[in-house]
């Protein structure tokens with residue numbers, strides 16, 4: 001690797017079990033700040049970060065475990081695994097889209113109404129995804145581990161209500177902590193499969 005940023009990008013791995021060790025408030029702030037520095041469509045920064053610790057975090061884990069009963073395997077098992085990760089991590093950061101771009105997009109971009117909702121919603125999702133990746137990388141750079149729990153989308157209405165964002169859109173729930181054990185993680189495809197030069 002040629003520099004620290006590239007090394008951090010390569011080092012990031014999804015981690016699902018964590019040590020009991022706490023994450024400092026300073027580190028939580030640094031991670032949130034990195035997420036907030038992400039690019040966003042029309043600089044609308046249409047994201048909200050919700051930090052959960054202690055009882056609130058456990059209440060979210062309980063909600064996920066309860067809702068897992070509404071699904072068949074393997075989804076029920078994946079939801080229970082997500083709940084265990086939430087319990088295991090000392091801090092969880094949830095990310096929701098605010099809907100601000102969807103609300104004001106028409107004034108900003110002047111696109112046809114038929115295109116509007118799909119375009120602005122996609123722009124919000126892409127902006128928040130950039131924020132989530134910033135968050136994951138910032139955590140990695142601080143020797144912290146994370147996992148992006150997308151499976152909670154399946155119970156998004158209950159999760160958003162619990163987070164106090166009933167009008168938002170679910171993006172991610174991210175347990176953050178010190179890795180219990182670190183593996184090499186899954187293999188990545190070679191670049192010659194993932195990328196091509198148009199000629």
Ligand SMILES: Cc1cc2nc3c(=O)[nH]c(=O)nc-3n(C[C@H](O)[C@H](O)[C@H](O)COP(=O)(O)O)c2cc1C
Nearest residue numbers: 012013014015016082147148149150151152185186
């Ligand atoms: C949008 C998205 C949703 C994901 N949802 C889950 C999830 O619900 N549960 C989980 O354990 N991992 C989840 N992951 C993590 C992936 O499983 C992981 O990124 C992938 O296996 C590659 O491993 P790596 O992150 O260690 O490179 C998600 C990742 C992304 C980008």
